[in-house]
Amino acid sequence: MKIQTKADLEKIKERGLDSLYPKATKVSVGMATCGLSTGAGKVYEALQNGVEKVKLPIILGQTGCIGFCQKEPVVDIFEPGKPRIFYQGVTPERSMELVQRWFDNKVVEDLLLCKMEEEDWISEGVVKSYSLHHLPDGMDGTPHYHQVPFYSKQFKIALRNCGFINPELIDEYIARGGYFSLYKALSDMKPEEIIEEIKRSGLRGRGGAGFFTGNKWESCRKSKGDRKFVLCNADEGDPGAYMDRSVLEGDPHSVIEGMVIGAYAIGAHEGFVYVRDEYPLAIQKLRMAIRQAEEVGLLGENILGTGFSFHVDLFRGGGAFVCGESTALMASIEGKVGEPRAKHIHTTESGLWDKPSNLNNVETWNNVPVILARGADWYSKIGTESSKGTKVFSVVGKVNNTGLVEVPMGITLREIVYDVGGGIPDGKKFKAVQTGGPSGGCIPESLIDLPVDFDRLTEAGSMMGSGGMIVMDETTCMVDVAKYFMGFLKDESCGKCTSCREGTKRMYEILSEISEGRGKLEDLALLEELGWVTAEASLCQLGGTAPNPVLSTIRYFREEYEEHIVNKRCPAKVCRALLQYRILSDICTSCGRCAKVCPTKAIKGKQRTKKEKGEPFEINTEKCIKCGMCFEACKFEAVEVQ
DSSP states (O other), X not given: OOOOSHHHXXXXXXXXXXXXXXXXXXXXXXXXXXHHHTTHHHHHXXXXXXXXXXXXXXXXXXXXXXXXXXXXXOEEEEOTTSOEEEEOSOOHHHHHHHHHHHHTTBOOGGGEEEEESEEEETTTTEEEEOOOSSOOBTOTTOOBGGGSHHHHTOOOSTTSSTTTSOTTOHHHHHHTTTTHHHHHHHHHOOHHHHHHHHHHHTOBOTTSSOOBHHHHHHHHHHSOOSOOEEEEEEOOOSTTOOHHHHHHHHOHHHHHHHHHHHHHHHTOOEEEEEEETTOHHHHHHHHHHHHHHHHTTSSBSSGGGSSOOBEEEEEEEOOOGGGGSHHHHHHHHTTSOOOOOOOSSOTTTSOGGGSOEEEEEHHHHHHHHHHHHHOHHHHHTSBOSSSBSEEXXXXXXXXXXXXXXXXXXXXXXXXXXXXXXXXOGGGOOEEEEEESGGGSOEEEGGGTTOBOSHHHHHHTTOOOTTSEEEEEETXXXXXXXXXXXXXXXXXXXXXXXXXXXXXXXXXXXXXXXXXXXXXXXXXXXXHHHHHHHXXXXXXXXXXXXXXXXXXXXXXXXXXXXXXXXHSOOOTTSOOGGGOOEEEOTTTOOOOOHHHHHOTTOOEEEEOOOSSOOOEEEEEOTTTOOOOOHHHHHOSSSOEEEO
């Protein structure tokens, strides 16, 4: 069926609602990469086999990631008249227990995550409420979705459908308001009106640079040319970042809809989604979504019968970090080496194959349908004066609750780390948080109340980036952190610019010397000078932001650098070359565990036996390679690290 009218959309919406909220019990398993990596596929298979075996009247479905990746595999159960129940850490062995107890009107209490009594459909401003007349037994004290600390301060726009719809069913996307914004754009709005709405919303690019999206669209529309391109950057090369991947795996149609709206506004008829090849599941879901949209007339020729045509192709990138930069990405699509070029002429005027091209990332395109559905005034009230809307972060590292977090712009780092993230594990102290990926900076504990928006993070020496957020505790060495990221950037530099190629390499070498006890105090001034030159003289923003980890750690943790250089000591006990291991004779029990695991036989002593007392062991520092195996093996805390 080709969709031509709003009535056609409404028919599919009704079909989608029947799929989302059937009259029978529906059990859904989170089947995104995070879920599959923890066994969700086996949970799904166990449920499938179990339901067939006992002939239970349930519908089995799948969804994307609901964000709380640490709690995967996540399973939810919906039945009319009852709240939706989310279970965490489900195993194949216990999966059928959830279903069988559900039919006994009971829940499995030790696996409960939360209950949901209503859903907010952001794209339409609709709230789906559940009837709560029949609460299952054992739900006393079960928190509501928004009472779970991880979700309490989140406001989901980009992640609005992830974890709730089956990404393989276009009907379910349409049921929650999908493609109605596209219908509105093509039927009721002129291209200039769409661009003005995006400008008034204040939407800025979520890929890192933070350019105002509406201004970019306007520039591309005004560019002359008989052929224009709309591009989606789904390269996402930051270590620890997986926001775009999760959107593509859980809600691919939202990106397609945003791109079609943007293409109509700009006057483009061709587009590409640039996805890194390391995202096989995202590629699979996206291909399926493109095919489905084409089959129903929401993509391809004569969309919605309006005469407007737009075709999207998927391009699989080779994984080079630098291809996240716009001109390098376009060179890669053209079949050339993925290297940046000078932007004397903006890509909105001369981009892919020298044609006007508009590039936005996954999250930016994903926001567009919501803005048209709810209006620029609604969207612009979320966030801060200069940074509107929400931002998705992947919160990882030394924090209790890890996963995808979508919060309003302007929320403080403290709220993300402690309220949403649940604080630091094992009672350790918060030390820093790195934002913006490998090119971002490290923000210290003294700035933990800093509001998170584009401008404030830049002022602090970091950046928003695509949304990576790594939390660090007192056991983290800031010199080692700077060295790690500089090593990554050194390897990922395309080498085209001397400043970037040589600057990142030399900074890495100096950091290595400091971490190995050969540093000099004058190295700090040299690092700052190298950082300035690399940032100012490099062609693209890989080199332009590469010094951030070094400059920010020197700025906020200079005393830690000085400790490495002057006292040849790593306060966090991370830099191996600066560590000294010794066995405390008054604590040593002469059990001999340390000597047994030492790879260089550097530990000697007399092991106790049933007949003899034994003598404390000692470490020969000349033979010791500082591997730390003795420290890990000792059960009596007799091995000291200095």
